[in-house]
Amino acid sequence: MKQSLSRTLAAGTILSSLLFTGSAGAQSAGDDLLKMEKNAANVVMPTNSYNNQRYSGLDQINTRNVGKLQVAWTFSTGVLRGHEGGPLVVGDTMYVHTPFPNSVFALDLNHEGRILWKYEPKQDPNVIPVMCCDTVNRGVAYGDGKIFLHQADTTLVALDAKTGAVVWSVKTDDPGKGATGTEAPMVIKDKVYVGVSGGEFGVRGWLAAYAIADGKEVWRAYSEGTDKDLLVDPQKTTALGKPIGADSSLKTWEGDQWKIGGGDTWGWYSYDPQLNLIYYGSGNPSTWNPKQRPGDNKWSMTIFARNPDTGEAKWVYQMTPHDEWDYDGVNEMILADQEMGGRMRQLLVHFDRNGFSYTLDRATGELLVAAKYDPAVNWATKVDMDKSSPNYGRPEVVAKYSTEHTGEDANTQGVCPAALGTKDEQPAAFSPETGLFYVPTNHVCMDYEPFRVSYTAGQPYVGATLSMFPAPGGNNMGNFIAWNARTGKIEWSDPEQFSVWSGALATKGGVVFYGTLEGYLKAVDAKTGKELYKFKTPSGIIGNVMTYEHGGKQYVAVLSGVGGWAGIGLAAGLTDPHAGLGAVGGYAALNNYTSLGGTLTVFALPPS
Amino acid sequence: MRLQTPANRSSPSHVRTAPISVFCDCAGAPLFCQGTGRLPADLFWRIMKMTPIFLRLAIWIAVLGAWPAFAEDQNDYPTAVRAEYVFACMASNGQTQDALRRCACSIDTIASLLPIESYQKAETVLRMRRSAGGYLGEVFRSSLSNTMVRDLQEAEAEAEIRCF
Structure with a gap:
């Protein structure tokens, strides 16, 4: 059915897709993915697998031979700026995405990455200034013979995986008010799931499900608002084991501030097929000035577990009530089954921007562990784990680092972590072999001064001035750590000069990979953290490392490209238009040269 | 011809002293490179020619002995x-x-x-x-x-x- 469907689409028209895509055919997409994700040769989703473990069963490249890795081939995306996420591999085809303008390339792995097709949407460049943090995109999803892309301008588009032809496209929100698409969609069964960015513009967050057959919206669940908007059942939906009750969100906002309350959903999604739950987190409440929005601001900064068919929330947990530091809760939820307290538990492990790592029972939402994964974290002493306490599950905030306490137009100094968190969206990995989580982290602190701001649609709604600096006691701004989620302890930590903004990959070969802002792809021993290999790619790495197998050979691939080609750093000063004679012409010449910007570097072992 | 703008503005007095390089400023192949360094390769060879044979061996030993430190200096x-x-x-x-x-x-x-x-x-x-x-x-x-x-x-x- 799937085969014939793809051919139909390749041949054709939207009409034919509407005619031939019965629910049975669409239903098979998710089931296919469940089978396909088990095949380690492929990477069929941007999270590697539904459980977000970012673990590959490939072991041709292992601790003994990883030192011999060589560049097999490279591919230039032709786009500058930050390249987040990573490519997909489905059979003989690799799908590579880029930052704005959000091009998608299909590359033929049988011919060293020859371009099969390219899709480049025409988007209004006015969307660029409303993207808070670079014009990034975290990847495309595959399902039902289609490639799904959520563009910067919030157009969700389905492309024919074979031809790149647009099968359908739908607008999910309004970039005019600051809503943008940056996250990677996820396909489950017959639906594709997307969220939205825009917390710095007061955009109210949502997660929505669209039918993969025709792009029809099936449900949309907001992070804030009425129970109907939230898709919750006040009696059945729980928070830490108790029903959330009626109007759980409305009660925690002043007036109708929730309408511009943020809680955006630009992170990663994970899915448990047995429990039939989709998991994700919501971001910071808007504005960044906490004084301006009294209350807990529910359900910003929250882990959601929803039924993917209906959208109804089974449980929620708010990690940072009434955020005062921009600690978005969007980071990935890693689903792993581990033994705890003498029995196997279905765990959800989440490394939050707020510097705490949370281990929960993913079936019930019970909080099992909440521990700092960087000793520098100081805004809270701990999370209250006493079930009888009225503050159960809440962080114990330190007054000195509370921007609410210090107040408006006053500078709260030395808060750790900084707004970008102990870890941002760059996903961690989990190895079932070692039972450890491998986490790229920031080791950066901040001064934070909130100020009053008024809301205008489409204008920044930030309300705080920040400065950032390395955590006290050292010069390193990042660490790559191995974390035990059962005990809440760091097993080993590799200091990095700069924050690690690249997603990690764990492999059966006992090797863990990540990238650095200097542009190094690094391979370390999963057991000890010992560096086994490093290679300098053409630019800084904020993409996620992935591995696949083709023609019986294992490859490792990563996108580099933050600020483009490495030499541009020097060239920037060199070509300052105000620098003097010759520089202006030079600037144009250099731009031509550096349009080679983002690069996919693919590694393999030399022929033996 | 202009190089780095900020550097143009910084005064030479702030420039750190360069590590002393014996033969020339070129890195990589210090003995053989051509250029305008303080003690270019041709000068080295001229000195060597004027040196008695038994001393030349001593100079070579000294030079090669210093090589690793050299390479490090030359980054x-x-x-x-x-x-x-x-x-x-x-x-x-x-x-x-x-x-x-x-x-x-x-x-x-x-x-x-x-x-x-x-x-x-x-x-x-x-x-x-x-x-x-x-x-x-x-x-x-x-x-x-x-x-x-x-x-x-x-x-x-x-x-x-x-x-x-």
Whole structure:
């Protein structure tokens, strides 16, 4: 059915897709993915697998031979700026995405990455200034013979995986008010799931499900608002084991501030097929000035577990009530089954921007562990784990680092972590072999001064001035750590000069990979953290490392490209238009040269 | 012909003293390189010719013994790093033989003054300042980041004096 469907689409028209895509055919997409994700040769989703473990069963490249890795081939995306996420591999085809303008390339792995097709949407460049943090995109999803892309301008588009032809496209929100698409969609069964960015513009967050057959919206669940908007059942939906009750969100906002309350959903999604739950987190409440929005601001900064068919929330947990530091809760939820307290538990492990790592029972939402994964974290002493306490599950905030306490137009100094968190969206990995989580982290602190701001649609709604600096006691701004989620302890930590903004990959070969802002792809021993290999790619790495197998050979691939080609750093000063004679012409010449910007570097072992 | 703008502004008195290089300022093959260093290769050979045979052996032993320390002093940058710099420099200063010579001299001077790690740190900071959006770029404007960039700017100022 799937085969014939793809051919139909390749041949054709939207009409034919509407005619031939019965629910049975669409239903098979998710089931296919469940089978396909088990095949380690492929990477069929941007999270590697539904459980977000970012673990590959490939072991041709292992601790003994990883030192011999060589560049097999490279591919230039032709786009500058930050390249987040990573490519997909489905059979003989690799799908590579880029930052704005959000091009998608299909590359033929049988011919060293020859371009099969390219899709480049025409988007209004006015969307660029409303993207808070670079014009990034975290990847495309595959399902039902289609490639799904959520563009910067919030157009969700389905492309024919074979031809790149647009099968359908739908607008999910309004970039005019600051809503943008940056996250990677996820396909489950017959639906594709997307969220939205825009917390710095007061955009109210949502997660929505669209039918993969025709792009029809099936449900949309907001992070804030009425129970109907939230898709919750006040009696059945729980928070830490108790029903959330009626109007759980409305009660925690002043007036109708929730309408511009943020809680955006630009992170990663994970899915448990047995429990039939989709998991994700919501971001910071808007504005960044906490004084301006009294209350807990529910359900910003929250882990959601929803039924993917209906959208109804089974449980929620708010990690940072009434955020005062921009600690978005969007980071990935890693689903792993581990033994705890003498029995196997279905765990959800989440490394939050707020510097705490949370281990929960993913079936019930019970909080099992909440521990700092960087000793520098100081805004809270701990999370209250006493079930009888009225503050159960809440962080114990330190007054000195509370921007609410210090107040408006006053500078709260030395808060750790900084707004970008102990870890941002760059996903961690989990190895079932070692039972450890491998986490790229920031080791950066901040001064934070909130100020009053008024809301205008489409204008920044930030309300705080920040400065950032390395955590006290050292010069390193990042660490790559191995974390035990059962005990809440760091097993080993590799200091990095700069924050690690690249997603990690764990492999059966006992090797863990990540990238650095200097542009190094690094391979370390999963057991000890010992560096086994490093290679300098053409630019800084904020993409996620992935591995696949083709023609019986294992490859490792990563996108580099933050600020483009490495030499541009020097060239920037060199070509300052105000620098003097010759520089202006030079600037144009250099731009031509550096349009080679983002690069996919693919590694393999030399022929033996 | 202009190199790095900030470096142009910094006064030569702030320039750190270069490590003393015995033969010339070119890194990589110090004994054989041509150029305008303090003690060029041809001078070395001239001295060697004037030296009695038994002393020449002693000089060779001394030179080769000092080689590893030398290589370290010279901060041997990968060729790709040097080539990349020359590409950028020529894009700005012209696709000419003259620019090639000056740009090559410039990166060789930088390499003789700055360990590769420091060079890459500064490069990363400059790149991230240019590109990291919004508050993500904030940490690259901290005083630690400024220090990293200053090291490079000082080396570039020295390169400017020697090569341009």
